[in-house]
Amino acid sequence: MSTATTTRRPEGGPDAQPRRRKLTPLRVLLHGFLIVVALVWLFPIAWAVLTSLRSYDYTAANGYVSFGGWTFDNYVTAWKTAEFGQHFLNSVYITVPAVLLTLFLASCVAFVIARFSWKLNIVLLGVFTAANLLPQQALLIPLFRLFTEVPLPEFMSDSELLYDSYWGLILINVAFQCGFCVFVLSNYMKALPRDLYEAAMVDGASIWRQYWQVTMPLCRPALAALATLEVTWIYNEFFWATVLMRTGDKFPVTSSLNNLRGEFFTDNNLVSAGSVLVAIPTLVIFFMLQRHFVRGLTLGASKG
Amino acid sequence: MSDLPLIQADRAVPPPASTTSTGGRRRRLRLLSRTDRVVITLMVLVPLLLVTGLVWLPAAATVLLSGTNWDGIGPINEIEFVGVRNYSDVVNIYPPFVPAIQHNLLWLAALFVVATPFGMFLAVLLDKELRGGRFYQTALYLPVVLSLALIGFVWQLLYSRDQGLINAVFGSSIDWYGDSSVNIWAVLIASGWRHVGYIMLLYLAGLKGVDPSLREAAAVDGASESRTFFRVVFPVLRPINIIVLVVTVIESLRAFDLVWVVNKGRNGLELISALVTQNVVGEASRIGFGSALATIMLIVSLVFITIYLATVMRENRE
Numbered sequence: 186m187s188t189a190t191t192t193r194r195p196e197g198g199p200d201a202q203p204r205r206r207k208l209t210p211l212r213v214l215l216h217g218f219l220i221v222v223a224l225v226w227l228f229p230i231a232w233a234v235l236t237s238l239r240s241y242d243y244t245a246a247n248g249y250v251s252f253g254g255w256t257f258d259n260y261v262t263a264w265k266t267a268e269f270g271q272h273f274l275n276s277v278y279i280t281v282p283a284v285l286l287t288l289f290l291a292s293c294v295a296f297v298i299a300r301f302s303w304k305l306n307i308v309l310l311g312v313f314t315a316a317n318l319l320p321q322q323a324l325l326i327p328l329f330r331l332f333t334e335v336p337l338p339e340f341m342s343d344s345e346l347l348y349d350s351y352w353g354l355i356l357i358n359v360a361f362q363c364g365f366c367v368f369v370l371s372n373y374m375k376a377l378p379r380d381l382y383e384a385a386m387v388d389g390a391s392i393w394r395q396y397w398q399v400t401m402p403l404c405r406p407a408l409a410a411l412a413t414l415e416v417t418w419i420y421n422e423f424f425w426a427t428v429l430m431r432t433g434d435k436f437p438v439t440s441s442l443n444n445l446r447g448e449f450f451t452d453n454n455l456v457s458a459g460s461v462l463v464a465i466p467t468l469v470i471f472f473m474l475q476r477h478f479v480r481g482l483t484l485g486a487s488k489g
Numbered sequence: 490m491s492d493l494p495l496i497q498a499d500r501a502v503p504p505p506a507s508t509t510s511t512g513g514r515r516r517r518l519r520l521l522s523r524t525d526r527v528v529i530t531l532m533v534l535v536p537l538l539l540v541t542g543l544v545w546l547p548a549a550a551t552v553l554l555s556g557t558n559w560d561g562i563g564p565i566n567e568i569e570f571v572g573v574r575n576y577s578d579v580v581n582i583y584p585p586f587v588p589a590i591q592h593n594l595l596w597l598a599a600l601f602v603v604a605t606p607f608g609m610f611l612a613v614l615l616d617k618e619l620r621g622g623r624f625y626q627t628a629l630y631l632p633v634v635l636s637l638a639l640i641g642f643v644w645q646l647l648y649s650r651d652q653g654l655i656n657a658v659f660g661s662s663i664d665w666y667g668d669s670s671v672n673i674w675a676v677l678i679a680s681g682w683r684h685v686g687y688i689m690l691l692y693l694a695g696l697k698g699v700d701p702s703l704r705e706a707a708a709v710d711g712a713s714e715s716r717t718f719f720r721v722v723f724p725v726l727r728p729i730n731i732i733v734l735v736v737t738v739i740e741s742l743r744a745f746d747l748v749w750v751v752n753k754g755r756n757g758l759e760l761i762s763a764l765v766t767q768n769v770v771g772e773a774s775r776i777g778f779g780s781a782l783a784t785i786m787l788i789v790s791l792v793f794i795t796i797y798l799a800t801v802m803r804e805n806r807e
Contacts, residue, residue: 223625226632230635249653250657291536293533312537313536315791318794319544319548319791322745322765322766323783323786323787326554367536391524423750424746467635471631471634483690
């Protein structure tokens, strides 16, 4: 296949076979086009970073299309006025338990679906997967009412309700995200060899042990991919936090930005510093765990 | 495929399956100890209760409430059924409804006609294993990691009337987010920016799974590259195409975050999802009315969810 080009470093991993790689004019054109598209795609993010690093006074005097006024002050101011520390903590309080709980519950259901072949499996799978795809707003009215009716003890929620509490957001995120994880994990588990369970049965392993000590360790790649995705999604979740939270201090960081815009409204440099701060965790996760992120999305090839 | 023999056996059984399979199930269950049966029940029941209680029952309640005049405050036993009055009110005497439907359809059209084919086109280009392919890919799907709410803020830096880049460069003074005649297009560009990367990723995964011998056969037959794609590769991608179609429909139906951060879905940015939210958490708490709007969303999405499930389940069985 490729003869003249094998000296070049092959990209995309060992399984990627480099196809014809002659540098024809067409190829140059192709690269030119892709470079332009990539730069256009990166531009809004780059612009936000750039804006966040310039002082408001300088850009106000010289316009945004200028050079100079470099400063880190926007980050300092945004961090302080917006109480980002607290909001990041809120996001952690919601995201970490929600992701762990989602993966745990979803893997339980997925295990039963994959391990036993009952007619109900297809129904179960449908109930979970479809729930993930429903428009959240269509459930808002009864849920809003339900959350304002369910009491919680004061040590769990200072509103003494499910409404305006971390618990409520954790539960609703888990309920919504379970479907996607059940779908992906049950497919993954179905591909595990049957003999494994027969051997485990012969050894007298209980169902729980078959789940926890046989299946789960084998699912590590899928769990890692899902964890990466779910952290991003739940961290980014905006709608439920907006409608099921009332106290500004308790908002997770993604939805707190909306409240904070009021304080920032004339100062785009501050808005961009705030945006960059909010984006940093997901960007870090993305660049560190890119492989997992992409694999997770394509494992399910489906998320709405 | 390498499926469990039991499923095969089940499938061989003709449709009135519930009776035969319960027999089979009982036989299997008897092999398990009592503890195991309790464990299995809990493993399914706990998540099932959560999803039923927080997703499916509320969905059903929305449909029921859409037929009532409940204001959300009065006692539940005083609710009156008013039939389809809420629906006729939504259609006839609610000014934002028609624009919202139009905007939702526009959203769908923009994602489907522009963003999706562009994403697919980029996936085809990137599937060629180009030098620097990783860089192009990463740049394109970077927006997918950001939340839509955040994307609204990032684009504001370009769109803002006094401090935005676009007006600064072109010397214009358009309020891209505020002017009701242009703001829907402005948010659509921001939304498409994210959608392209996502679609590109889905197709790239799909293309990697296409059997290379198909292309080689086409090449041997002397088919051109575009002909190979449309006649050979594209039909093989059918499941991905359906998934992308459904994802796009559902995305455009669920679109919310972006318009909510811009202006809470008013003044040119009406969407069904935003209207539902306004009717519940806004100053006017019109439960029956809002539920009718929500039910419309629910029904449309269920149609596409069914198509989606039928596709993926068929895929899984093959």
